[in-house]
Amino acid sequence: MGYRVYVTRKLPEAALSILRTAADVTVYPEEDEPVPRARLLADVAGTDAIVSLLTDRMDAEVMDAAGPNLKVIANVAVGYDNIDVAAAAARGITVTNTPGVLTETTADLAFALLLAAARRLTEAERYLRAGRWRTWSPMLLTGQDVYGATLGIVGMGRIGEAVAKRASGFDMRILYTSRSRHPEAETRYGCVYRPLDALLAEADFVVVLTPLTPETRGLIGRRELALMKQSAVLVNVARGPVVDETALVEALASRRIFAAGLDVYHQEPLPMDHPLLQLDNAVLLPHIGSASIRTRTRMAEMAAADVVAVLRGEEPAHPVVR
Ligand code: DGY
Numbered sequence: 001m002g003y004r005v006y007v008t009r010k011l012p013e014a015a016l017s018i019l020r021t022a023a024d025v026t027v028y029p030e031e032d033e034p035v036p037r038a039r040l041l042a043d044v045a046g047t048d049a050i051v052s053l054l055t056d057r058m059d060a061e062v063m064d065a066a067g068p069n070l071k072v073i074a075n076v077a078v079g080y081d082n083i084d085v086a087a088a089a090a091r092g093i094t095v096t097n098t099p100g101v102l103t104e105t106t107a108d109l110a111f112a113l114l115l116a117a118a119r120r121l122t123e124a125e126r127y128l129r130a131g132r133w134r135t136w137s138p139m140l141l142t143g144q145d146v147y148g149a150t151l152g153i154v155g156m157g158r159i160g161e162a163v164a165k166r167a168s169g170f171d172m173r174i175l176y177t178s179r180s181r182h183p184e185a186e187t188r189y190g191c192v193y194r195p196l197d198a199l200l201a202e203a204d205f206v207v208v209l210t211p212l213t214p215e216t217r218g219l220i221g222r223r224e225l226a227l228m229k230q231s232a233v234l235v236n237v238a239r240g241p242v243v244d245e246t247a248l249v250e251a252l253a254s255r256r257i258f259a260a261g262l263d264v265y266h267q268e269p270l271p272m273d274h275p276l277l278q279l280d281n282a283v284l285l286p287h288i289g290s291a292s293i294r295t296r297t298r299m300a301e302m303a304a305a306d307v308v309a310v311l312r313g314e315e316p317a318h319p320v321v322r
Contacts, residue, residue: 113261152203
């Protein structure tokens with residue numbers, strides 16, 4: 001055998017066993033701590049493969065610290081903005097991700113956030129738990145209707161289609177904007193293409209699903225938020241920096257838009273003094289879009305299987321760069 005794999009966090013045993021069929025496996029031992037940078041740089045020296053998470057910055061420095069044996073970096077995530085894919089390509093290192101398996105789980109969470117923000121669920125629960133519920137009251141904690149409303153999907157890929165599928169069950173009118181047209185989503189779920197500005201102006205709910213790239217960073221800024229309806233809800237389950245967080249805080253605080261449901265942030269974990277935490281109309285989750293037991297286990301297994309494929313000289317199933 002002779003291969004060595006470094007895994008930056010404890011993963012389900014099912015995934016580690018797959019890796020052990022092809023290599024000696026070292027796992028950073030702390031349960032829920034990202035590996036500190038200096039430790040990462042030291043630990044990866046001489047390894048053939050790295051299994052990384054979105055909390056690990058995989059740049060040229062890490063690749064060079066690993067050295068010439070490094071053949072593959074397998075990210076346990078569909079997003080791979082934490083990896084410098086150009087630096088990997090320049091060194092002949094394969095990068096893999098975990099598309100597909102998390103689609104439905106993430107779409108479920110996007111819809112849960114949409115419903116929670118529209119109907120003020122977390123605010124209502126805080127209200128009850130705080131002992132503030134004195135009587136039934138006609139306009140108490142009233143929110144926005146989801147059924148029959150207009151949904152705008154920003155970034156139509158697999159997850160976008162899965163969100164559209166759910167929205168069609170709520171009889172929603174579905175608009176989308178994307179780099180390219182998606183005829184299947186148009187035929188199957190009646191999705192209608194709109195340029196971003198038109199979508200923002202028409203939608204009652206805007207769900208952000210684009211990957212983070214130089215083009216999408218800050219895509220939803222002050223100008224874009226100003227185009228949205230005052231009754232609109234913004235949901236982001238993609239990457240925090242796609243939305244200008246300062247502008248979003250202002251839009252929420254001034255009730256320029258109705259609410260937001262967020263799973264991702266500029267800085268994760270969200271600092272406890274962040275102004276978003278002061279806002280009742282923000283539903284805030286700790287980046288759990290794909291967090292079902294089955295999906296997270298499958299993601300780890302997929303990453304492990306891709307590592308094994310590369311070590312055996314085969315094509316990995318989910319390469320993002322060759
Ligand atoms: C991803 O896969 O990119 C998510 O953000 C975590 O599942």
